[in-house]
Amino acid sequence: MATKSNKNVVPEARAALDKFKMEAASEVGVNLNNSYNGDITAKQAGSVGGQMVKKMIEKYENDLKNGR
Numbered sequence: 159m160a161t162k163s164n165k166n167v168v169p170e171a172r173a174a175l176d177k178f179k180m181e182a183a184s185e186v187g188v189n190l191n192n193s194y195n196g197d198i199t200a201k202q203a204g205s206v207g208g209q210m211v212k213k214m215i216e217k218y219e220n221d222l223k224n225g226r
Contacts, residue, residue, distance in 0.1 A: 182209040 166172055176192075183190040186205045188198060195203075 178213075179206065179210060182206050182213060185209055 166175065180190055180192075183206045186209050188202045188206050190198070190206070
């Protein structure tokens with residue numbers, strides 16, 4: 159039986175990460191539910207993840223530029 163391995167490094171950040179995921183999904187036109195999303199395609203899931211990574215890199219670069 160498979161075990162769940164996608165644990166958050168900071169468990170307290172779960173709500174913020176869920177909100178971030180929903181925002182990224184909205185930006186790429188993928189409709190996510192607050193619970194089960196097993197009905198989306200791999201392409202849709204990848205586009206959400208890719209958008210999240212893009213936004214994280216953008217924030218990191220801006221932080222570097224601003225000396226943070």
